[in-house]
Amino acid sequence: MSTQLSGGATGVPSASSSLDALPTEALEQIASPAAAATKPPGALRSLFNSQLESNPYFSAGFGLMAVGVSLTFLRRSLVVGSSLAQRRMLVSLEISSKDPAYLWFLKWMSVQTSQRQLATEVAGGSARGWIEGLAARVKSHELAVETKYEMRNDGSSKAEFALVPGPGTHYFRYEGAWFQVKRERATNMLDLNSGTPWETLSLTTLSRDRTLFPSLLLEARHLAQAAVEGHTIIYTAWGADWKPFGRPRMRRAIGSVVLDEGVADRIRNDVVAFMGRGKWYFERGIPYRRGYLLHGPPGSGKSSFIQALAGSLEYNICVLNLSERGLTDDKLNHLLANAPERTLILLEDIDAAFSGRRQSGEAGFSGSVTFSGLLNALDGVASSTSQRILFMTTNHLELLDPALIRPGRVDLKELISDATPFQASELFRRFYAGGDLSDDEVERLREELAKKVGEAEKSGERISMAALQGHFIRNGPREAVDGLEELVRTGKEDQEARVRFSSSP
Numbered sequence: 001m002s003t004q005l006s007g008g009a010t011g012v013p014s015a016s017s018s019l020d021a022l023p024t025e026a027l028e029q030i031a032s033p034a035a036a037a038t039k040p041p042g043a044l045r046s047l048f049n050s051q052l053e054s055n056p057y058f059s060a061g062f063g064l065m066a067v068g069v070s071l072t073f074l075r076r077s078l079v080v081g082s083s084l085a086q087r088r089m090l091v092s093l094e095i096s097s098k099d100p101a102y103l104w105f106l107k108w109m110s111v112q113t114s115q116r117q118l119a120t121e122v123a124g125g126s127a128r129g130w131i132e133g134l135a136a137r138v139k140s141h142e143l144a145v146e147t148k149y150e151m152r153n154d155g156s157s158k159a160e161f162a163l164v165p166g167p168g169t170h171y172f173r174y175e176g177a178w179f180q181v182k183r184e185r186a187t188n189m190l191d192l193n194s195g196t197p198w199e200t201l202s203l204t205t206l207s208r209d210r211t212l213f214p215s216l217l218l219e220a221r222h223l224a225q226a227a228v229e230g231h232t233i234i235y236t237a238w239g240a241d242w243k244p245f246g247r248p249r250m251r252r253a254i255g256s257v258v259l260d261e262g263v264a265d266r267i268r269n270d271v272v273a274f275m276g277r278g279k280w281y282f283e284r285g286i287p288y289r290r291g292y293l294l295h296g297p298p299g300s301g302k303s304s305f306i307q308a309l310a311g312s313l314e315y316n317i318c319v320l321n322l323s324e325r326g327l328t329d330d331k332l333n334h335l336l337a338n339a340p341e342r343t344l345i346l347l348e349d350i351d352a353a354f355s356g357r358r359q360s361g362e363a364g365f366s367g368s369v370t371f372s373g374l375l376n377a378l379d380g381v382a383s384s385t386s387q388r389i390l391f392m393t394t395n396h397l398e399l400l401d402p403a404l405i406r407p408g409r410v411d412l413k414e415l416i417s418d419a420t421p422f423q424a425s426e427l428f429r430r431f432y433a434g435g436d437l438s439d440d441e442v443e444r445l446r447e448e449l450a451k452k453v454g455e456a457e458k459s460g461e462r463i464s465m466a467a468l469q470g471h472f473i474r475n476g477p478r479e480a481v482d483g484l485e486e487l488v489r490t491g492k493e494d495q496e497a498r499v500r501f502s503s504s505p
Contacts, residue, residue: 329373
């Protein structure tokens with residue numbers, strides 16, 4: 001009976017044969033679970049490895065693929081998590097090279113090293129001193145040079161070199177917060193106006209310190225303005241933008257330009273009154289702009305007075321040349337609407353731009369600005385509604401079209417003529433008072449000079465203020481009075497030459 005049971009069920013494995021096929025360690029676990037639980041960890045790892053090796057699916061590569069997918073998922077999770085954390089914890093500010101704050105911030109960064117070193121010396125060994133010392137040791141290794149000129153009182157200048165952060169990554173500490181600065185330069189992008197590469201500055205700090213951005217930029221602006229304090233900046237049109245022309249000039253005292261009695265005060269008082277009525281213009285819906293026309297012969301001091309007026313008001317000057325190549329109606333409108341703040345806009349020799357309503361051509365210039373384009377830029381629909389103070393000068397008032405100088409475009413006209421007895425006397429006093437002569441002698445010579453100028457004026461012989469000033473520079477007080485007749489004769493010849501030139505075809 002036992003023989004039949006063991007051999008009759010052919011093809012069906014017996015219980016003993018199945019047990020023989022299991023690994024020895026598995027049999028031990030089945031036989032004694034408590035013993036398997038007490039196996040050391042190394043034995044469990046070896047068991048796990050042996051199971052993986054005997055698994056045909058894992059051996060075929062599915063296990064490796066699963067491990068790779070798991071690692072990729074983990075990596076992407078870390079990247080996404082880091083990006084989300086950075087977005088939540090950090091804040092960045094970008095400044096392009098076209099923005100005025102770009103140069104302000106570079107200037108501000110260039111002085112940070114010296115300030116940090118000074119703070120370190122003052123703080124000493126305190127905790128604050130240690131932090132400031134750490135900030136001072138974090139120095140930039142990518143630098144660029146910025147050359148500037150300092151004007152002396154005698155008119156000369158000296159060159160100074162400032163090291164500013166170059167393209168790369170920089171760090172600094174401001175108001176207890178750390179900032180990262182990245183200056184990037186796009187080699188494949190150029191500013192079409194200046195031809196310089198396009199650059200950007202990116203400032204990054206903790207999100208909690210985002211309120212420091214406005215104060216930092218304001219401090220940089222004040223630092224930049226302090227460098228030109230007491231100077232007048234002359235702007236010229238560079239494409240569709242305003243750019244400083246040359247170095248800032250020392251402000252000229254308004255008293256250094258002698259106009260006829262009451263003229264300078266009348267113009268300045270009108271400008272000051274206009275500057276203080278911004279709210280009045282806004283409430284009545286009137287465009288906040290005012291135009292001035294100074295007319296008179298050459299050398300009478302029109303442009304010099306405008307420069308002195310800008311200095312007394314602490315304003316700068318935007319000089320616009322209508323004959324500039326490439327200047328169109330659209331660019332003219334854009335320039336007038338986007339002039340820098342606190343500036344006087346100056347259109348010199350407006351009579352040379354147009355003869356009637358046509359471009360002057362051979363007698364003046366050949367440009368792309370039309371007469372209608374100029375009128376629309378002055379007070380058209382698309383013209384600026386912000387504060388604008390515009391000055392125009394001309395040597396020939398009679399050549400200007402009435403539409404150009406009507407009220408609303410020109411609100412105040414003033415004649416700046418040749419020297420009058422008052423102007424000659426006042427200029428003489430400013431040149432020679434307080435010198436070697438006594439006050440009584442200077443006063444006597446002043447009266448004699450004024451009398452001679454008055455006699456020449458009655459006879460139709462005029463002297464320009466420029467010629468009279470040059471005469472005083474070359475001569476002493478007595479020689480200046482005695483040689484006035486020769487100056488009048490020379491001025492008469494020059495005036496006849498100007499008449500002949502202006503009447504020639």
